Amino acid sequence: MDDEGPNPQEKLLVIVEDDAAFARTLKRSFERRGYCVLTADSQAALLTILEQHHPKYAVVDLKLGAESGLVCVQALHAHDARMLIIVLTGFASIATAVEAIKLGASHYLAKPSNTDDIEAAFARSAGDTSTPLAPRPTSIKTLEWEHIHEVLKDSDFNISETARRLGMHRRTLARKLAKRQVG
Template identity: 65%
Template sequence: MSTEQDGGATLLIVEDDPAFGRTLRRSFERRGYRVSSAASAQEADEQAKETDFDYAVIDLKLGNDSGLAVVQSLHALRPDTLIVVLTGYASIATAVEAIKLGAAHYLAKPSNTDDIEAAFSSAQGNPEVPVDGRKSSIKTLEWEYIHQTLVECDFNISEAARRLGLHRRTLARKLEKRQL
């Protein structure tokens, strides 16, 4: 891992939204990070082969690519990199998959630089987190089932709609309504 002596921690931001990616980059650079950016899974793979990153922030949905594939390949290539998945499509299914594939943390958008840095420092988990008996609502269960199906279909909306027995436009409307 890098230290402050050699110019700060290294960070890879994998985000396909140019404005949000630029904002994140500037914010982390002001905090002393050496930041590299990628807008696709292919760019992220190329950068990870060249640089040993201390941290990575990966968007879950990268255009037609899945951020989960980026998590898996980055973790395989650089197992010491602390990876945070950032998403506007949060669900239990994608959170579990992200952690299983090597992410240290999973954050729903909107998240800021403070949230991401806190996730970097809390990568070990906390067994003291209260476990409450809160029941999930029908809407939450539906949302999680939809996202589990999307993960199984590699975020292919048409295939997910077919498996769910929904019209493609109906599924797209449901996804637009519940973006986090």
């Protein structure tokens, strides 16, 4: 967590990310764009920040070690319902995207996402009714990927419990999670 106090005139952003190198990179990139950036690596660190600061923007990693970033999304939205919250994840699924939006996220982006992607998502917070409703063919691999991530979310991101619920070996599940989603 950063101890520096932000200038209230600036665009205040909080980044909730447990990967220190990625958080540092995002922080520097946003600072170059005129944001004042605070970082937290857990829900506890975020709550400490929120005691003294009122960010207008937030970027939250979905998986914070053993914690779910969804809890942070909920805390941020409760702190200020107008805050623009972007969820980043390497574990994208329809189930977690829906939950993130229900809890107050503005957008949900799959990693790798960069500062341009995040800032564009901040700008699109109102939604777009002209988004095409083209049917998307769903493959078996996509359905499996989404089901695994739904069970993973339901078991609080516990790999062993998820594997048990899916009836597969923990190492098999770990291999499936390490693979990129196939569309």
